[in-house]
Amino acid sequence: MPILPIDSGRYGTPEMLRVFEEENRLQRMLDVEAALAWAHAELGNIPRRDAEVIMRMASTDHVKLGRVKEIEREIRHETMAVVKALVEVCGESGKYVHLGATSSDILDTALALQLKDALNILERRLGELEGVLMELAERYKGVVIVGRTHGQHAVPTTLGFKFAVWMRGVSRHIQRLRECRRRVLVGKMSGAVGTQAGLGPRGMEIQRLVMERLGLEPADISTQIVPRDRHAELVCILAMLASTLENFATEIRQLQRTEIAELSEPFNVKAQIGSSTMPHKRNPIRCERICGLAKIVRSLVIPALENIVTWHERDLTQSSAERFIIPEALILTDYMTHLMIGVLSGLRVDEERMRRNLEITRGGIMSEAVMLALTRKGMGRDEAYMLVRSLAIKSMEEGRHLKDVLMEDPTVRRLLTREEIEEAMKPENYLGTAMKQVEMMIELTESERRARASSL
Numbered sequence: 001m002p003i004l005p006i007d008s009g010r011y012g013t014p015e016m017l018r019v020f021e022e023e024n025r026l027q028r029m030l031d032v033e034a035a036l037a038w039a040h041a042e043l044g045n046i047p048r049r050d051a052e053v054i055m056r057m058a059s060t061d062h063v064k065l066g067r068v069k070e071i072e073r074e075i076r077h078e079t080m081a082v083v084k085a086l087v088e089v090c091g092e093s094g095k096y097v098h099l100g101a102t103s104s105d106i107l108d109t110a111l112a113l114q115l116k117d118a119l120n121i122l123e124r125r126l127g128e129l130e131g132v133l134m135e136l137a138e139r140y141k142g143v144v145i146v147g148r149t150h151g152q153h154a155v156p157t158t159l160g161f162k163f164a165v166w167m168r169g170v171s172r173h174i175q176r177l178r179e180c181r182r183r184v185l186v187g188k189m190s191g192a193v194g195t196q197a198g199l200g201p202r203g204m205e206i207q208r209l210v211m212e213r214l215g216l217e218p219a220d221i222s223t224q225i226v227p228r229d230r231h232a233e234l235v236c237i238l239a240m241l242a243s244t245l246e247n248f249a250t251e252i253r254q255l256q257r258t259e260i261a262e263l264s265e266p267f268n269v270k271a272q273i274g275s276s277t278m279p280h281k282r283n284p285i286r287c288e289r290i291c292g293l294a295k296i297v298r299s300l301v302i303p304a305l306e307n308i309v310t311w312h313e314r315d316l317t318q319s320s321a322e323r324f325i326i327p328e329a330l331i332l333t334d335y336m337t338h339l340m341i342g343v344l345s346g347l348r349v350d351e352e353r354m355r356r357n358l359e360i361t362r363g364g365i366m367s368e369a370v371m372l373a374l375t376r377k378g379m380g381r382d383e384a385y386m387l388v389r390s391l392a393i394k395s396m397e398e399g400r401h402l403k404d405v406l407m408e409d410p411t412v413r414r415l416l417t418r419e420e421i422e423e424a425m426k427p428e429n430y431l432g433t434a435m436k437q438v439e440m441m442i443e444l445t446e447s448e449r450r451a452r453a454s455s456l
Contacts, residue, residue, distance in 0.1 A: 006331055011293065013125075016334040019117045020327040026068060027060050028110035029082050031214065034058035036101055036189065039209035043202055046096040053093035054086070062089045079103035100199035100206070102192045104314065108226040109187030111326070112216050115234070116185050118330045119177060125337045126174050126241075127449070132344045133167035134445055136160070141438040144427050145262065145354045146365060153365050156358065156427035157434060159349065164438045166248055171445055173241045174452070180237055184230045187216040193313040194223040224314035228307040231322065235304035238329045242297035245336045249287035252343065256284045262354050266346030286343050290336045297332050300325040358427050363402030367392045369430040370406060370421070377415040387411060 002008040006017070018024060034055040041051035057063070063085045072081035080103070087094035098106075141160030146153050189207040190196050196203025211218040219226050255263040267274070267282045274281030303325050307318035358365065367388050374384040391409055395402040403425045406412050412421070423429055 006328070012331045012335050013338050015121050016118060016331050019114055019121065020331065023060050023065050025110065025114065026063070026065055026082065028113045029106050030058035030060070030063055030086065031113060032106045032109045032210070033086060033097060035210045035213040036099070037096060038213055039206045040096065040099055042209055043205060046099065050093035050096050053090050054097055057089045058086060079106050082106070100191060101189060102224055104225045105189045105191070109189070109214065109216065112185050112187045113214060116216070119181060122330065122334050122337070123174060123177055125334055125341070126170055129337055129341050130167055130170045130174065130445065130449070132341055133163050133170060134442055136344060137163040137167055137438050138442055140349065141435050143351055143354065144358065144431070146357050153361050155365055155368055156430055158431060158438070160438045161434045164441045167445060168441055169244050171448060173237070173244060176237045180234055182217065184234045185216055186219040186226060186230065187211050187214060188219045188222045188226055190222055192224060194221070225310065228318050231326065232304040232308055235300055235325060235329050238333045239298045239301045242294040242333050242336060245340050246291045246294035248340060249290040253284045253287045260357065262350055262357060264348045265343045266348065286339050290339055293332050293336050297329055300329050362395055362400065363425050364392050364395065366425045366427065366430060367402065369424045373420060373424045374412070374415055379415060
């Protein structure tokens, strides 16, 4: 009976869930056993016909999960349960199953195969998110919106600039995951404490052949287990990615607030219900879900780091922990990415509300532009700052537009004409290089996407 929300199907995409299903994990362990038998046959250690039998029978079509669990209940050893179940279906050839290997050779290498599949899925998903943000950055690069610092109106920016910043964050995470692959997608075939004594004098060749067969890199050196700094790095990157997604979601939640109402996540007006008691509600539930799940992903960093520590050549303290943290980190991060793609693909943008919100401070957000206009006419920067500050305070206290207060000030009027004041007060005139930066980042991202595609 399902207990956790991942098991019940509430969280997780079908593709990523399949990677970590019990039966798929069993199949990956069998894939490693098959590759080991093949490598032994390649080196003449076992008859090729026996290796072919093992390779043919190393499938969940023949080795059933139920039988493996039945054996494990009796012998209380997971890997040996798989070995015994495979031996049973291989007949006489079964005597060559698991030859020279230890449990972690199978478990760690099978995990690497799962991670390879999972990272392929996540990288494709991130590429899709990057593409959505690229399109939004282009579409809204010139749409003016209030920039906010400390939760307060600051100076104008553009909505496309905001999306371009998000886009580059996703691009960096794709780069991190691609760099991490060469350290985390490694397997091992090194025996009880890493010396390969059980594999004989050609143990290094066996390890190389097995990993080539499976499409993995061999660990450069290992004890009985692949050192867990590799996996800790991956979980840390996933936690960073989850936090980035939460940052996007938090911004959308803030901008969906009734008082701001500039952005909002998609809402199906025909069927979706926002509240069980308040019929008018349209809550940002997808973004809130992303924020909640980010807490879980970040919490997995501590056990991942603690898994680096082991007694001597190995113990089992990391095994039980990573059965939770690695599937959870990948399933939840992938699911959060999937949710964010849906939110951004159907994002509601209220440009009229953005224009109205630009005027909430009655021109106050243009105070820096006025200050700099005065400095260009010869006034010292500090003097200009203090003058505009006093006039901005007067504007707020009297509830009048800053432009009107500026027009009445003799010092300002001595240096600036009415037309110059009006031009300085236009938000669209104070965007600096925002649009150029957006265009540059889109061009850079397109270039990286082409390079990634050509490397596949």
